[in-house]
Amino acid sequence: MVTNKELAELIFPEIKETIEDLEKRYPERDLPNGAEVTRFAPSPTGFLHTGSLFTSLICHKVAKDTNGVFYVRLEDTDTKREIQGSGEQLLQQLHLFNIDPDEGYLGNSEKGNYGPYVQSKRADIYKVVIKYLLEQGLAYPCFCSQEELEDIRKEQEKKKDNPGYYGEYAKCRYLTNEQRKEKILNGEPFVIRFKSSGDHTNKVAVTDLVHGDFEIAQNDLDIVIYKSDGLPTYHFAHVCDDHFMRTTTVIRGEEWIASLPIHVELFAALGWKAPKYAHLPVIMKIGENGNKRKLSKRLDNEAAVSYFLKDGYPSEALVMYLMTIANSNFEEWIFEHHFENMDEFKFSFDKMSLEGALFDMGKVNFFSKEILGKKNKYEIRDMAKAYSQEFNPELYSLICRDEDFFMDIMNIEREKENPRKDYEKFGDLYDRIGFFYNDIYDNLSSNGLSFNEKFNNQVIKEVLTDVRDNLSLEQDEQSWFNNMKEIGEKHGFAPNGKTFKQNPDAYKGTVGDVAEMIRITLSTRKNSPNLYYVMQILKKEECNRRINSVISNL
RNA sequence: GGCCUAUUGGAGAAGCGGCUUAACUCAUAUCCCUCUCAAGGAUACAUUCAUCGGUUCGAAUCCGAUAUAGGUCACCA
Numbered sequence: 322m323v324t325n326k327e328l329a330e331l332i333f334p335e336i337k338e339t340i341e342d343l344e345k346r347y348p349e350r351d352l353p354n355g356a357e358v359t360r361f362a363p364s365p366t367g368f369l370h371t372g373s374l375f376t377s378l379i380c381h382k383v384a385k386d387t388n389g390v391f392y393v394r395l396e397d398t399d400t401k402r403e404i405q406g407s408g409e410q411l412l413q414q415l416h417l418f419n420i421d422p423d424e425g426y427l428g429n430s431e432k433g434n435y436g437p438y439v440q441s442k443r444a445d446i447y448k449v450v451i452k453y454l455l456e457q458g459l460a461y462p463c464f465c466s467q468e469e470l471e472d473i474r475k476e477q478e479k480k481k482d483n484p485g486y487y488g489e490y491a492k493c494r495y496l497t498n499e500q501r502k503e504k505i506l507n508g509e510p511f512v513i514r515f516k517s518s519g520d521h522t523n524k525v526a527v528t529d530l531v532h533g534d535f536e537i538a539q540n541d542l543d544i545v546i547y548k549s550d551g552l553p554t555y556h557f558a559h560v561c562d563d564h565f566m567r568t569t570t571v572i573r574g575e576e577w578i579a580s581l582p583i584h585v586e587l588f589a590a591l592g593w594k595a596p597k598y599a600h601l602p603v604i605m606k607i608g609e610n611g612n613k614r615k616l617s618k619r620l621d622n623e624a625a626v627s628y629f630l631k632d633g634y635p636s637e638a639l640v641m642y643l644m645t646i647a648n649s650n651f652e653e654w655i656f657e658h659h660f661e662n663m664d665e666f667k668f669s670f671d672k673m674s675l676e677g678a679l680f681d682m683g684k685v686n687f688f689s690k691e692i693l694g695k696k697n698k699y700e701i702r703d704m705a706k707a708y709s710q711e712f713n714p715e716l717y718s719l720i721c722r723d724e725d726f727f728m729d730i731m732n733i734e735r736e737k738e739n740p741r742k743d744y745e746k747f748g749d750l751y752d753r754i755g756f757f758y759n760d761i762y763d764n765l766s767s768n769g770l771s772f773n774e775k776f777n778n779q780v781i782k783e784v785l786t787d788v789r790d791n792l793s794l795e796q797d798e799q800s801w802f803n804n805m806k807e808i809g810e811k812h813g814f815a816p817n818g819k820t821f822k823q824n825p826d827a828y829k830g831t832v833g834d835v836a837e838m839i840r841i842t843l844s845t846r847k848n849s850p851n852l853y854y855v856m857q858i859l860k861k862e863e864c865n866r867r868i869n870s871v872i873s874n875l
Numbered sequence: 876g877g878c879c880u881a882u883u884g885g886a887g888a889a890g891c892g893g894c895u896u897a898a899c900u901c902a903u904a905u906c907c908c909u910c911u912c913a914a915g916g917a918u919a920c921a922u923u924c925a926u927c928g929g930u931u932c933g934a935a936u937c938c939g940a941u942a943u944a945g946g947u948c949a950c951c952a
Contacts (some may be wrong), residue, residue: 340901343890363952364952366904366951366952379897380904388877398951398952399951399952400952402951414883437934463950467950470949470950478876481876481877482950483876483877483878484948485948485949512950521877521878525902532880535879535880537878537879538877538878538879542948544949545949545950547950548950549947549950550950552950552952554949554950554952555951555952556952558952559952574946575880575945575946576946576947576952577879577946577947577952578879578946578947579878579879579946579947579948580947580948581879593909600880602881602945603945603946605945606893612943612944612945613944613945614945615946618930642887645887645900645901649887649888649889650888650889652887652900652901653889653899653900656899656900674887674888675880675881675882676880676881676882676944677945678887678888679886681886681887681902682888683886683901683902684886684887684900684901684902686901686918687900687901687902688901690913694913694914694931697887734914736914737914738915739914739915740913740914741912741913741914742913742914743912743913743914752930759927766881802910806909806910817909818909831910832910833910833911834910835910836910836911837910837911839910840910840911840912844916846911846912847911847912848911848912848913849911849912850911850913851910851911851912852910852911853910861908868886
C-alpha cells in the first residue's frame with residue numbers, strides 16, 4: 322500500500338518546505354485600510370501590446386489611488402514562446418508611460434520581499450504547494466500522452482459530451498498509487514492534475530468588480546497544474562503567486578472570466594481567500610469582415626505600443642485616450658481640468674464599460690494635439706529631442722544644429738490664448754519644418770515650385786520683385802499685412818475678398834493670391850504657419866535670397 | 876456545439892420607470908473669421924435606444940423570447 326504521502330515524497334523528494342513555511346516567509350502585508358495590491362503579469366513574448374498597456378495602466382492607477390502597491394511579475398512559464406530580452410523591453414516601455422512598479426520584476430533586477438517575481442524562479446514554491454495537494458489526495462500524476470488525450474477528445478465529440486479531462490474520461494484519476502509509483506519508477510513522463518470535486522451542472526457565484534455578481538458553472542475539469550517541463554500552468558501559478566504575493570485585486574483581461582471557476586476552486590481547495598477580480602474589456606477593432614475583433618499585433622499597427630513611440634506621439638496622449646475607455650466620466654473630467662494633472666483623477670471600476678471599445682485613432686490624435694498645444698517651447702524642444710534621439714536621427718540633427726532656431730519655429734503662435742494645434746506627433750515634424758532650413762529648402766525648391774496656374778510667370782516675377790524690395794519686416798503684423806496689401810494693389814490684386822467679389826473683372830486676384838506666391842516661394846508649400854512669422858524667422862536676407870533664386874528660375 | 880458576457884448615432888458614451896426635445900466628447904459636413912493651414916466661433920448630424928412581444932396611465936430604462944457580436948472550452952498565457 323502506497324500512501325499519498327509516499328507518492329508525494331517519491332515525486333518531490335527534494336522539497337522539504339511546507340505551506341506553513343511559505344506563509345511565514347510571505348506574511349500578510351501591513352498596509353493602510355483600503356490599500357489595494359495590484360499586479361501586472363505579462364509574459365515575455367514580445368513588445369508591449371496596447372491592451373497590456375491598458376491593463377497595466379489600471380493596475381497602477383488602482384494601487385496609486387489607494388496608496389497600495391503595484392508590482393510586476395514576469396510570467397515566463399511558457400518557455401517555447403519566450404522571446405529573449407522582451408521582459409526588459411516591457412519594463413522600459415511601461416516607464417515611458419510613467420508606469421513604474423513599486424515592487425517586483427524590474428528588468429535586470431527585482432525589488433520587494435515577496436519575490437522572486439519571475440515565475441521560472443519560483444519552481445520550488447509551486448512544488449511545495451503541489452506536494453501538499455498530492456499528500457491530500459487533491460492532485461495526482463497523469464501519464465496520458467498527447468495521442469491519448471486526442472482520442473478522448475474524439476470520443477467526446479462523437480458522443481457529444483463536453484470536451485476535457487474529467488469524470489470517467491480522467492483515466493489517470495483511477496490509477497492506484499501502486500500503479501502510479503510503478504510508472505514513475507519506470508521513468509514514464511507525467512504531468513500533475515488537480516482533482517476537481519466540482520460539478521458543471523452546479524453553479525458558483527462569482528463577483529467581479531466590473532461585471533458585478535454573476536453565476537457560472539462549476540469547474541469539473543482535472544486541469545494540469547504541473548507541466549512535464551517542471552513548471553506550473555497559468556491557473557496554478559496565478560493562485561499560488563497572487564496568494565503569496567498578497568495581491569488584493571487581480572486585474573486582467575476579460576478572456577479569463579471563463580476560467581474563473583478553476584481559480585475559485587483552487588483557492589478553496591487550498592483554504593485560501595481569493596482576491597477580488599476585475600476583468601477588463603478588451604480593446605477591439607473592426608476586422609476585414611466588418612465584425613469586431615481583438616486588436617491584433619499582427620494585423621493592426623496600433624496594437625503595439627512601439628508604433629506610437631516610433632511616430633512620436635506624446636505618451637500622455639495614449640494614456641489619456643486609454644483613460645477615456647477605462648472610465649466614462651474621465652473625458653468630462655479632463656476637459657474641466659484643461660488636459661492637465663490626470664493623475665488626480667479618481668478611477669472607479671463601476672464607471673467602466675462592459676463592452677470592448679473600438680480603438681479610435683482619431684481620438685488619440687485629438688488628445689495629442691491638445692497636449693502638444695499646451696506645451697511651451699522648452700517642453701516641446703525637450704520632448705522632440707528625446708523622441709528624435711531614439712527614433713528619428715534626421716530630425717535630431719536638425720534640432721541640434723540650433724536649438725533656439727528650432728524653438729522659434731515651434732513657438733509660432735504658441736504663446737497666445739488659443740495656440741495653434743497643428744502638430745499631433747513629432748514624427749511629422751521633419752516634413753513640416755524642413756523648409757526653414759536653408760539646405761533643405763534648396764533641395765526642395767530644386768524640384769521646381771507649383772504656383773497657381775492663373776498667373777503667368779511675368780506677374781509672379783513682378784510681385785516677388787516688389788515684395789523683395791518693398792515688404793518690410795521691421796513692423797508689427799498688422800502693418801506688415803497692410804504693406805503686403807499695398808504691394809498687391811499696385812499689381813492689380815484686391816486687398817480683400819469682398820472688394821474682389823464686388824468687381825472681379827477689375828482685379829487679377831486677391832491679397833490671398835499674393836500671399837500664396839510668397840508662401841510657395843519661401844516654403845515650397847501651399848500652406849505653412851502664419852507667413853509673417855515665417856518671414857521673421859527666416860529674416861529679410863534669407864527671404865530675399867529665396868525670392869531671387871525663384872525669380873531667376875522662372 | 877456547450878457555457879459566460881454584451882447590444883443607446885460613424886466612434887467613446889450619459890441616462891437606469893415620468894423633469895430627455897436621448898447629455899457630453901471625438902469624427903464628419905456647412906458657414907463665419909481669415910494671407911494658406913491650424914486655431915477660434917456658429918450650425919447640422921439617433922423621431923429613437925438590436926428585434927418582437929409583455930408589464931404599466933407611462934419603458935431606452937422592468938420581464939420574456941429571438942437575433943447579432945465577443946469570450947472560452949490546451950502540458951498558451
